Amino acid sequence: MNIQEARTFVARFVQGNYTREEHLAFHEWVNGASMDHIEAIADEFAFLQKQVVLTGRPSMEWANSLESRIDSLKPASVVPMGRRRKLNAAIGWAAAVVVVLGAGLYFMLNKSGAEKAATEELATTGTKILPGSDKAVLTLADGRKVQLSSSSDGILAEEGGSVIRKINNSTLVYEQQVNATQQAEEYNTISTPRGGQYQVVLPDQTKIWLNxxxxxxxxxxxxxKERRVAITGEVYFEVAKNPNKPFKAVIATELTPDGVTKGRGEVEVVGTHFNIMAYKNEPVIQTTLLKGSVKVVSDKVSKVLKPGQQATIIDYPVATDQLTVQDISNAENLVAWKDGFFPGGSADVMMRQIARWYDVDLAYEGKVPEMKFEGQIPRTAGIESVLKILDANGIHTELDKTKRKIVVKQ
Structure with missing residues (x-):
């Protein structure tokens, strides 16, 4: 295969019109191609990317290997910084090509295209297993429930000195009135079902994302004297700074109209960005810090986190003193769910994410695969497309649409 044939293949790939033989030939060509040719293919690929978004993520091993080839060039062939930046971008694109095609993955459409594909899947197959969407239930202080997905934008209620307003069909905003008086503290609860997500702006302007x-x-x-909330499941926080009124998030077993049934831990902050993952069916509670500082408390033990660190409470749901902290290099990736992507991870964690988002049951035949998925998959993709991507990466599954069940095979 030469450079022209490689360009032709990339175009055919985007159209989904290529053979296994062509795929293998292209894979072999990229591994031995010159930097100039890789850059040319990257340019072609970048142009085509305006029309589609590939779900494969560059393999770090392959990308590092390619970068080493640049670094090993002879002094006389040193790449100027301007062109080097372009080549660094080329590394990402070329690696994506190799990983996507090497794994036999299919391209995914952009967000609107993915949603269209999911809708077409419904029309052609009759399945009702669609991606999650913006939906939640608001429980007011008097126990009344409001289905947010079917409510119109605008003011929904006024309680305890705050106006509750829905905007953009996806966000609930609490506007605390300056001169309002409040006889007793009133509480609201917002809950997302499996297959739902929602955003909330609290009375202090703290921003919340519910998975x-x-x-x-x-x-x-x-x-x-403090801003105290309680959560279950997975919630991302961007806390409005107020040193005079600390923000505390209680990790609960269950939330009721009367409060928290049992606390599993607590996170104390002043103003910061962090994520709490505390699902009942996960073996640990994880607090990941992206910005600022937080103190994680579990029973009698507490740890202060710095940005890029993650605290883990072990033996959940029986919270003990086993609280550990570790540095992580991919904090942003771990919260990719709020930006519309499955963040990847071990096979069992990935499958539980998928089960919650598509509202399906999960079962395993044999042992849980000891594999890790490194890429990011759009959460707007149809479930069959997602499972094809995992299958191409060695995580094999079988989908029973009638029973809404995924069986993970060894």
Whole structure:
């Protein structure tokens, strides 16, 4: 294969019109291609990327190997910084090509295209297993429930000195009134079902993202000495800074109209960005810090986190003193769910993410695969497309649409 044939193949690949023989030939060509040719293919690929988004993520091993080839060039062939930056981008694109094609993955459409593909899948197959969407239930202080997915944008209620407003069909905003008086503290709860997500702006302007199967309980106005909320499931926080009124997130077993049934831990902050993952069917509670500082408390033990660190409470749901902290290099990737991507991870963690988002059951035949998926998959993709990607990466599954069940095979 030469450079022209390689360009032709990339175009055919985007159209999904290529053979296994062509794929193998292209894979072999990229591994031995010159930097100039890789850059040319990267340019071609970048142009085509305006029309599609590939789900494969460059293999770090392959990308590092390619970067080493650049670094090993003779002094006389040193690449100028301007062109080097372009080549660094080329590494990403070329690696993506090799990983995607090497694994036999199919390209994924952009967000709107993926949603269209999922809808077409429904029309042609009759299945109702669609990606999750913006939906949640708001429980008011008097126990009334509001289905947010079917409510129109605008003011939904006024409680405890705050106006509750829905915007953009995906966000609930609490506007605390300056001159409002409050006789007793009133609480609201927002819960997402499996296959749901939602955003909330609290009365202090703290921003909240709720993942599927999650909930948060909070006062409709922060009038006390601290801002205290309680959560279940997975929640991402961007806390508004207020040194005079600390923010505390209680990790609960279950939330009821009367409060928290049992606390599993607590995170204390002033103003920061962090993520709490505390699902009942996960073996650990994880708090990941992206910005600022937080203190994680579990029973009598506490740890202070720095950005890029993750605290783990072990033996969940029986919270003990086993609280550990580790540095992580991919903090942003771990919270990719709020930006519309499955963040990847071990096979069992990845499958539980998928099960919650598509609201399906999960079973295993034999042992859980000891594999890790390094890429990011759009959460707008149809479930069959997602499972094809995992299958190409060695995580084999079988989907029973009638029973809404995924069986993971060894």
């Amino acid at each position: 599927a199967g999650s909930s948060i309980r909070f006062p409709v106005a922060f009038t006390g």
